Amino acid sequence: MVIENLIKGIETKKIIGPVQNDIIDIQIDSRGVKKQSLFAALRGTQVDGHQYINQAIKQGAVAILCEDLPEQKNKDITYIQVPHSEAALGILASTFYDNPSSKLKLVGVTGTNGKTTVATILYKTFKKLGYKAGLLSTVCNYIDDEALETTHTTPDAVTINKLLHDMVLRGCDYAFMEVSSHAIDQKRISGLKFAGGIFTNLTRDHLDYHKTIANYIKAKKEFFDNLPKNAFSLVNLDDKNGMVMVQNTKSAIHTYSLRSLCDFKARVIESHFNGMILEINNTDVVVQFTGKFNVYNLLAVYGTACLLGQKADEVLIAISTLKSVSGRFETLQAPKGYTVIVDYAHTPDALTNVLTTIHDILDGKGKVITVVGAGGNRDKGKRPLMAKESIKNSDTVIITSDNPRFEDPQEIIKDMLDGLNTEEKQNVLTIENRRDAIKTACMLAKTNDVILIAGKGHETYQNIQGVKHHFDDKEEVRNIFQTQQI
Ligand SMILES: CC(=O)N[C@H]1[C@@H](OP(=O)(O)OP(=O)(O)OC[C@H]2O[C@@H](n3ccc(=O)[nH]c3=O)[C@H](O)[C@@H]2O)O[C@H](CO)[C@@H](O)[C@@H]1O[C@H](C)C(=O)N[C@@H](C)C(=O)N[C@H](CCC(=O)O)C(=O)O
Ligand SMILES: Nc1ncnc2c1ncn2[C@@H]1O[C@H](COP(=O)(O)OP(=O)(O)OP(=O)(O)O)[C@@H](O)[C@H]1O
Numbered sequence: 001m002v003i004e005n006l007i008k009g010i011e012t013k014k015i016i017g018p019v020q021n022d023i024i025d026i027q028i029d030s031r032g033v034k035k036q037s038l039f040a041a042l043r044g045t046q047v048d049g050h051q052y053i054n055q056a057i058k059q060g061a062v063a064i065l066c067e068d069l070p071e072q073k074n075k076d077i078t079y080i081q082v083p084h085s086e087a088a089l090g091i092l093a094s095t096f097y098d099n100p101s102s103k104l105k106l107v108g109v110t111g112t113n114g115k116t117t118v119a120t121i122l123y124k125t126f127k128k129l130g131y132k133a134g135l136l137s138t139v140c141n142y143i144d145d146e147a148l149e150t151t152h153t154t155p156d157a158v159t160i161n162k163l164l165h166d167m168v169l170r171g172c173d174y175a176f177m178e179v180s181s182h183a184i185d186q187k188r189i190s191g192l193k194f195a196g197g198i199f200t201n202l203t204r205d206h207l208d209y210h211k212t213i214a215n216y217i218k219a220k221k222e223f224f225d226n227l228p229k230n231a232f233s234l235v236n237l238d239d240k241n242g243m244v245m246v247q248n249t250k251s252a253i254h255t256y257s258l259r260s261l262c263d264f265k266a267r268v269i270e271s272h273f274n275g276m277i278l279e280i281n282n283t284d285v286v287v288q289f290t291g292k293f294n295v296y297n298l299l300a301v302y303g304t305a306c307l308l309g310q311k312a313d314e315v316l317i318a319i320s321t322l323k324s325v326s327g328r329f330e331t332l333q334a335p336k337g338y339t340v341i342v343d344y345a346h347t348p349d350a351l352t353n354v355l356t357t358i359h360d361i362l363d364g365k366g367k368v369i370t371v372v373g374a375g376g377n378r379d380k381g382k383r384p385l386m387a388k389e390s391i392k393n394s395d396t397v398i399i400t401s402d403n404p405r406f407e408d409p410q411e412i413i414k415d416m417l418d419g420l421n422t423e424e425k426q427n428v429l430t431i432e433n434r435r436d437a438i439k440t441a442c443m444l445a446k447t448n449d450v451i452l453i454a455g456k457g458h459e460t461y462q463n464i465q466g467v468k469h470h471f472d473d474k475e476e477v478r479n480i481f482q483t484q485q486i
């Protein structure tokens, strides 16, 4: 695309150099720059991308998007100076890929917990309803039926637009994506045209990055602030920040709730480990999901599908055929008669929700053993709270490792233990090796007991010192079941 056309939609401070050059690629990392790339210099959280401008030019970049112009300029290169590189990049990427988000109905899901679940069920529901659809999520990206590996909950602006463009080429009508607070803050979604936005809930997480809850709320709210007038926003009325999110939105506001007057409401009629009977807007439906938190997730899906013009009855039929999302309250039945639940709960609130659900169903007929760790190089403040919530709702807790990354696993375990008093510690074991921790839980469990293995869900690795070693909670459990056959 000719640079002159590419930059039409962005606010520029200065343009130096030829604007008739063609660029064939946009790169945010100098290491990926090829001949005729445009290199976007981003400020970054670790290093300043402006440092790599010369490196990018050496590798063949013909255009540079930047906030500060380098002192020494190359006359063959086009320098596009903008007030904010990240915000401009989103618009450039949209233009470069021919505005894919305006050619399909794009819905974004934000909130601390439930984004993957809601986005994935939406994708599956619309596939069931006969549409071609795409998905951008923590677990997997989909271009209609084609599954692609994912590295982020919300990728960078160039990747998002490339994937949406592929969806358009593949004839997709709908796209569903998770919108993380990091992505909003870093303007990864700048320039996207959303048909709707969903808010699930807001509890403590990612304070390593946002520093304060107020900043975290502000980041989430920015998504709704920027939704256009013809979009809808769908918020969880039972979350105290639900209405805060839409205070300044231009979009049409809709609500869902289990407690208050709203547009989309539900009630739990019956609940088991393998599913529930619900009443959604006065219609009974059997679903293969468990837990009150999943009632919220299903309501968000139902509301969104209705707001996108689907028939309510058909949506409920589609939802009733769907199974739990990988690593989200996945139930495995042991030959010895106990139940294992593998779940991605990695915040204090998610742990409380999952454990409350387990107790509601167990109804005192068995014991609960929780295996849990906390991630390294992530919000430290949530560690003691995760331990506290776990022990409050379990008979035994085994504290272990979960992606220590560049931290010492024993230090992370220590941070978790710091949340417990002497009495609570009596029912806690610490086993750093996650495989041994799971084995121990399976040895301790008796008929009717429930083991919750929390924090990794779908993940198939343990990240130690930046190296991902294969590790899969579900695989570990199945191997143990083999040895426990009766
Ligand atoms: C902390 C964080 O969010 N970092 C993200 C951010 O990178 P950064 O700002 O830290 O990048 P940097 O290392 O400072 O480099 C600055 C710039 O220089 C460039 N560079 C760097 C080195 C070089 O040799 N050449 C070069 O050009 C980099 O490509 C970058 O453009 O922007 C990058 C591009 O979009 C992201 O890949 C990167 O995600 C890192 C890998 C990450 O782990 N992010 C996590 C925390 C994250 O984003 N998580 C959320 C989900 C959280 C949740 O579960 O809710 C997500 O959306 O995935
Ligand atoms: N609506 C909800 N409310 C509270 N907790 C939930 C909800 N939905 C799911 N959870 C819990 O949170 C965990 C993570 O769910 P999910 O992966 O859908 O969230 P996410 O927002 O995508 O997380 P991430 O920020 O890591 O992408 C689940 O395994 C479950 O324990």
Ligand SMILES: N[C@H](CCC[C@H](N)C(=O)O)C(=O)O
Binding pocket: 138, 153, 346, 374, 375, 376, 378, 402, 403, 455, 456, 459
């Ligand atoms: N996507 C989230 C969840 C990670 C879950 C847990 N397994 C961990 O590694 O902390 C994050 O990056 O904070």
Ligand SMILES: [Mg+2]
Binding pocket: 115, 116, 117, 137, 138, 139, 153, 178
């Ligand atoms: Mg997710």
